[in-house]
Amino acid sequence: MQKYSIFNLVKNAFSNHENWDLAWKDPTPKEEYDVVIIGGGGHGLATAYYLAKEHNITNVAIIEKGWIGGGNVGRNTTIIRSNYMHDENGLFSEFGMDLWRKMSQDLNYNVMFSPRGIINLAHSDAQMNAYARRGNSMRLNGIDAVLLNREQVKEIIPMADFSENVRFPIFGGLMQPSAGTARHDAVAWGYARQADSMGVDIIQNCEVIGFDVSAGKIKGIRTSRGNIKAKKVGICVAGSTNILAEKLNMTLPIETHLLQACVSEPVKPVLDSVVTFGAGHFYVSQSDKGEMVMGGDLDGYNSYAQRGNLPTLQHVLTEGIAMMPFLSKLKMLRTWGGIMDMSMDGSPIIDKTHIEGLYLNCGWCYGGFKATPASGWTFAHTIAQDRVHELNAGYSLNRFSTGNLIDEKGLGTKTWIS
């Protein structure tokens, strides 16, 4: 594989950049693989990469219905954080933060990781108390957290509404300074390029239409490009999880819902952190191009549409304008939607299944992008060793029947309220 470096950049400049290698190949599926990963999104690509890198398993295929990185890894708002209260979520995400920090060097691909900090705003004394508690829990798990008072928040985001007579006055906030953003497409492409270079077959435009299971053991998959035998199969398809589960006669604690995001026209640098509204569900950051990147609630009813509906967008942006009134002056550039695998307790599932050799990675709700490296790393471990790692031991499929839920927000099973 050609290394991306300043020297190669200069060298290739002399030939008008026409002689770069392809970043990944377009192979025909082989008859059999040691491991087949279904889903060529961030998590699937990362899983294949860590299978090859950490476990020396390179006879691997990624099967993708569309094109790699065309689902949620290309549709998110690029936020990376580990500001969780529960141990399972905090330790898992903080392990991921470490992978994020090394990712550009590790993948030889600039993922533009920008640890600019995230601030969750508080709008009442009770919320400040809750944030103090969450911040303390984070610090006990080795995650950086700073409780900010109103004046400290004002120094960082003076453009927020600090006037006296607002419905939701800003009391302060909880900041994780090491949180940030990264270039989402680069993450998918970086993982794909490295996985490909280590021998992983990335097979696009290939839809999984069935599974071959016999005597409780996975034997292979049936696809639109023929049958593929596999010793092990990992499902990593986010919002399409239920569609594949039905083919396996499984019913999962997952519902598929639509989440929208949008960006404004680009403006000069105004916001250098990620900010979330505490009296509803809205968050904003500014991209390197200058666009304000915004998102919030689910559309609120089961959906596979991958496109949004205006009432939710209006509701979310009303919150945004309440928080930062200047946003009302901006023109909307783009809106889009992705389909989320909403789990019944808001936490993911990375586990074995009742079928030997079949592994499941789903339930990422709003937080799939930031989990990409940690999800891939632990899923690769689970598949390679046929046992869960201590980092994903809590993300078990049977935690719902055993009552060991990880309900970070205490919302219960109404996945569309959030």
Added chain:
Amino acid sequence: MLYINCPHCGMRSQNEFSYGGDASVKRPELNKEVSDQEWDNFVYNRKSLRGKHLELWQHISGCRQWIKVERDTATHEIFRTFKADEEVA
């Protein structure tokens, strides 16, 4: 914008409604032994498929009645609506 034909009030915009989830989920019957699997299926497990989906909505800014809506989860087309106690064939 979805337009939902409330069986009590007629066609209204989705802004008047609040969602209530999968209407095909049945609570296990009383006065009989209920297995863990049955409780699991009732509380947590959902089919949530692409295509026709029978779901509960409440006309919260209208008649406040719960209704059932048959809707396509891929196209958002609404086929039929029912009163909450109507059996859906």
